[in-house]
Amino acid sequence: MADVPKLVSGERLKDAFPKINQAIDNANEAKKESGQAKTESNQALNVANQANSTAGGVQNQLDTLIIESGTSDAETLQARTDSNNTTFASLKVRLDSRDAMFEEVALNVKKFGVKGDGVTDDTAKLQVAFNYAIANKKDLYIGSEILVNGTIDIVRATGDRDVINVRGSGSLIKNNAGDMFSSSGTNRNGGNIRFSGGLTFKSTAGAGTRILNGAKLIRIYFDNVNFLNVDSLLVVPRTNVFPYDYIQTIYLSDCTVVGGIGYFINTYTAYDVSFLHSVMEHRDAGFNIELFHSVRIMDSVIEGMDGRVFMGVSGRNLIISDNYMEANARVTNQPYIEFQDFSTVDVNSASVTIQDNLIIGSPEQQENINYYAIKFKTLFTNLIIGGNSCDVNLYQVTLKHTITPEFLKVAYRERIERSGRFCVNTRPSQPVILGGQSLLRDVRIPFLETVGTVITNTGINKVADVAANVTLSTTSELAMLLRVVNATAQAGFSTRKVKLSSSTKYVIGISGYTRKRSGAQPTTIVKVMDSSNNVVWSTSLDWENKKDVGKLDDFHSLTPFEVSNTGEYCIQVELDPTDGLIPADSGLYISGLTVQAGTIASNINSYKMESAWNGEHLMMGNYSLWIDGNGKLRVKNGRPTNDADGTIVGTQV
Known part of the structure; x- marks a missing residue:
C-alpha cells in the first residue's frame, strides 16, 4: 500500500480527486487488516485461556498432592478431578455425586431408610424399597452392606411380568436359617427380579440360609453376582404339593459361588434352569x-x-x-x-x-x-x-x-x-477285537455287525426287571437280559450265523443264568439251527436260579456236537415253555456265548476261574471244587455254603 501525496495549496479540485480516492482506498485496506488482526488476537487469547485452565487443573492436583503428601497416592488424588476440571474435596465426594446421578435410573435403597451398615437389621426398610420398586416399575441400587435377618416378600399381580433390576456393588447378608426372598402370593407369579452389577449375597456356611423360596418365585436372573458361604440358592423337596413342587426359569450367568453346606440348587423338579460361564468352588x-x-x-x-x-x-x-x-x-x-x-x-x-x-x-x-x-x-x-x-x-x-x-x-x-x-x-x-468263532461274547467290545437278535413274541421286554438297590455282579462285563411275562411262544436269543464244517467236533460255552423270583424256574434249551431254521442239535441247561441280579454267572461247557453238512448255522438259547406257557417274571441272562472246535469250551483262550467258595469256582457235574482260606482244594456234592464246607481232596503238599 503506497503513500498518497498531500494536497497542495491552491490545487484545483479536479486535480486533487486521484489523491483523495487513493487515500480512501488505503483507509479501507487498513480497516480490513485491522479486523483480521483482531480475530487472530482473540484466537490467541482463547488458546492462552485454555492453557491457563488446564494448567490450573494440574496445579490443583499438584497442590493437593503437595498438601496431602504421605496420606494418599497421586493416582487417587488425580481421580478427585473430573473431565470438566472440577476438583472435589475427596474421591468419596465425587463418587457420591455420581451415585446421585445414577439414582435418576435406579433408586438407592437408602432413600427408604435402609441403614446399610451390615449390623442393623434392614429387613423392614428393604421391604419398603421393594414394594415401591414393584409398584412404580423402578430399579433398585444397593451400594452398601445390608443385613436381612427376615424374609423379603415379593408379591406381583397376575400378569405383571416387568423385570425389576437390583444392581450395585453392595452386599445382602443373611446369617440365619430361612429364605431371604419369598412370596406370600397364591398365583406363583412372585419373581421377575434380575440381580446384577457385582452384587454379593453373603452368609455363614451351615446357617441354613436360602436365597430364594424356589416354590414361590419364578423368573429370577443372576448376572455377575457373587455368593459367599450361602448354603443354598433354593430348596424344593419332593414332599411339596403341586404347584409348589418345582422351580422354573432360574438363570445364573457370570456368577461366582464359593462356600456353603448342602446342594446349591436342590429341587425335585426343575424347568428351564441355567448355570453358564460361572465358577463354583470349595463348597x-x-x-x-x-x-x-x-x-x-x-x-x-x-x-x-x-x-x-x-x-x-x-x-x-x-x-x-x-x-x-x-x-x-x-x-x-x-x-x-x-x-x-x-x-x-x-x-x-x-x-x-x-x-x-x-x-x-x-x-x-x-x-x-x-x-x-x-x-x-x-x-x-x-x-x-x-x-x-x-x-x-x-x-x-x-x-x-x-x-x-x-x-x-x-x-x-x-x-x-x-x-x-x-x-x-x-x-x-x-x-480289543475278538476273532474266531466268538458270538455273543462280542457284545463286550465294539462291533460292526449285529451280534444277535432277540426272538420276539408278545410279552417280551428287554428292560431288566430289577428290584431297587440291587446291583449287577462286578465280574460280569456286559450281558443281554430278557424278561418274559406269560409268553406262550419261544423266548430267548438267536446269534448271528457262523460257518461250521462237517466231521468236526464243536462245543458251545455259555455264561449266564436264569432267574425266577418265586416258583419253579424254566429250563433253558440251547439249539443249533441250520439255514432252513431246522434244529440239528439241542441240549438243556440246569442253571441255578438266581433270584437276585447281583449273583455271579455260571459258565457251562456243553456236550460236543457235529453237523452233517458244512454251512452256516446259528445258536438259539431259549426258555422252555412248561405246558405251553413260560412262567411270568422269568429272566434269562447271557453274559457270553462262544462256539469252539474241540470238546471243552472256555470263555477265554485258556480258562481261568476264581477259586473262592463263593466265586466262579469249578463245577464238575454236581460237584463243586474250590480253594479254601488255607490253600487247600475242597470238594462238595452241591454248592458250598462257606469256605470250610465239603471235604479236603486227598493229601496236598
Missing part, C-alpha cells in the same frame, strides 16, 4: 435335580467340591458340557455326576447330553482303580456323550445290560489321560 455340593427339564450347566469351572457336581434321576434336555471340573466329590468319594434310581420315571423318554468336559480327579481318586467320575443306574435311551477328557475311570453303569454297542463306540473314543484307567465298567479305552 459341599452343586446340583440335586431329580427330574430335569431344560437344565443347562455349561462353560463353567467347578472345582474343590466335597460332594457331587450333579445328581439326578431322569428328564428331558439336560446338558452338561464344556465345563472344567477338578477335585470334586473329594470327601464323599462319590461320582462327579450321578443318575440314580429310575423306578418312577420313563428312562426311554429321557434325554441327556454330557459332552466336551474336562474332568480332573483328586490325587486320591486318581490312585483309586475303582473310582468312576460319572455313574448311571441305567443308560438313557437318548444319551449323547463325546469329547470328554478324564484322568480317572469315566463311565460306570450299574445295570450293565443297558450298555449298547452305540454307547460303547463313542465311549471308547473318550480321552482317558491316565494309563490303566477305563472308559466304561473296567473296559480300557482301546477296543
Whole structure:
C-alpha cells in the first residue's frame, strides 16, 4: 500500500480527486487488516485461556498432592478431578455425586431408610424399597452392606411380568436359617427380579440360609453376582404339593459361588434352569435335580467340591458340557455326576447330553482303580456323550445290560489321560477285537455287525426287571437280559450265523443264568439251527436260579456236537415253555456265548476261574471244587455254603 501525496495549496479540485480516492482506498485496506488482526488476537487469547485452565487443573492436583503428601497416592488424588476440571474435596465426594446421578435410573435403597451398615437389621426398610420398586416399575441400587435377618416378600399381580433390576456393588447378608426372598402370593407369579452389577449375597456356611423360596418365585436372573458361604440358592423337596413342587426359569450367568453346606440348587423338579460361564468352588455340593427339564450347566469351572457336581434321576434336555471340573466329590468319594434310581420315571423318554468336559480327579481318586467320575443306574435311551477328557475311570453303569454297542463306540473314543484307567465298567479305552468263532461274547467290545437278535413274541421286554438297590455282579462285563411275562411262544436269543464244517467236533460255552423270583424256574434249551431254521442239535441247561441280579454267572461247557453238512448255522438259547406257557417274571441272562472246535469250551483262550467258595469256582457235574482260606482244594456234592464246607481232596503238599 503506497503513500498518497498531500494536497497542495491552491490545487484545483479536479486535480486533487486521484489523491483523495487513493487515500480512501488505503483507509479501507487498513480497516480490513485491522479486523483480521483482531480475530487472530482473540484466537490467541482463547488458546492462552485454555492453557491457563488446564494448567490450573494440574496445579490443583499438584497442590493437593503437595498438601496431602504421605496420606494418599497421586493416582487417587488425580481421580478427585473430573473431565470438566472440577476438583472435589475427596474421591468419596465425587463418587457420591455420581451415585446421585445414577439414582435418576435406579433408586438407592437408602432413600427408604435402609441403614446399610451390615449390623442393623434392614429387613423392614428393604421391604419398603421393594414394594415401591414393584409398584412404580423402578430399579433398585444397593451400594452398601445390608443385613436381612427376615424374609423379603415379593408379591406381583397376575400378569405383571416387568423385570425389576437390583444392581450395585453392595452386599445382602443373611446369617440365619430361612429364605431371604419369598412370596406370600397364591398365583406363583412372585419373581421377575434380575440381580446384577457385582452384587454379593453373603452368609455363614451351615446357617441354613436360602436365597430364594424356589416354590414361590419364578423368573429370577443372576448376572455377575457373587455368593459367599450361602448354603443354598433354593430348596424344593419332593414332599411339596403341586404347584409348589418345582422351580422354573432360574438363570445364573457370570456368577461366582464359593462356600456353603448342602446342594446349591436342590429341587425335585426343575424347568428351564441355567448355570453358564460361572465358577463354583470349595463348597459341599452343586446340583440335586431329580427330574430335569431344560437344565443347562455349561462353560463353567467347578472345582474343590466335597460332594457331587450333579445328581439326578431322569428328564428331558439336560446338558452338561464344556465345563472344567477338578477335585470334586473329594470327601464323599462319590461320582462327579450321578443318575440314580429310575423306578418312577420313563428312562426311554429321557434325554441327556454330557459332552466336551474336562474332568480332573483328586490325587486320591486318581490312585483309586475303582473310582468312576460319572455313574448311571441305567443308560438313557437318548444319551449323547463325546469329547470328554478324564484322568480317572469315566463311565460306570450299574445295570450293565443297558450298555449298547452305540454307547460303547463313542465311549471308547473318550480321552482317558491316565494309563490303566477305563472308559466304561473296567473296559480300557482301546477296543480289543475278538476273532474266531466268538458270538455273543462280542457284545463286550465294539462291533460292526449285529451280534444277535432277540426272538420276539408278545410279552417280551428287554428292560431288566430289577428290584431297587440291587446291583449287577462286578465280574460280569456286559450281558443281554430278557424278561418274559406269560409268553406262550419261544423266548430267548438267536446269534448271528457262523460257518461250521462237517466231521468236526464243536462245543458251545455259555455264561449266564436264569432267574425266577418265586416258583419253579424254566429250563433253558440251547439249539443249533441250520439255514432252513431246522434244529440239528439241542441240549438243556440246569442253571441255578438266581433270584437276585447281583449273583455271579455260571459258565457251562456243553456236550460236543457235529453237523452233517458244512454251512452256516446259528445258536438259539431259549426258555422252555412248561405246558405251553413260560412262567411270568422269568429272566434269562447271557453274559457270553462262544462256539469252539474241540470238546471243552472256555470263555477265554485258556480258562481261568476264581477259586473262592463263593466265586466262579469249578463245577464238575454236581460237584463243586474250590480253594479254601488255607490253600487247600475242597470238594462238595452241591454248592458250598462257606469256605470250610465239603471235604479236603486227598493229601496236598
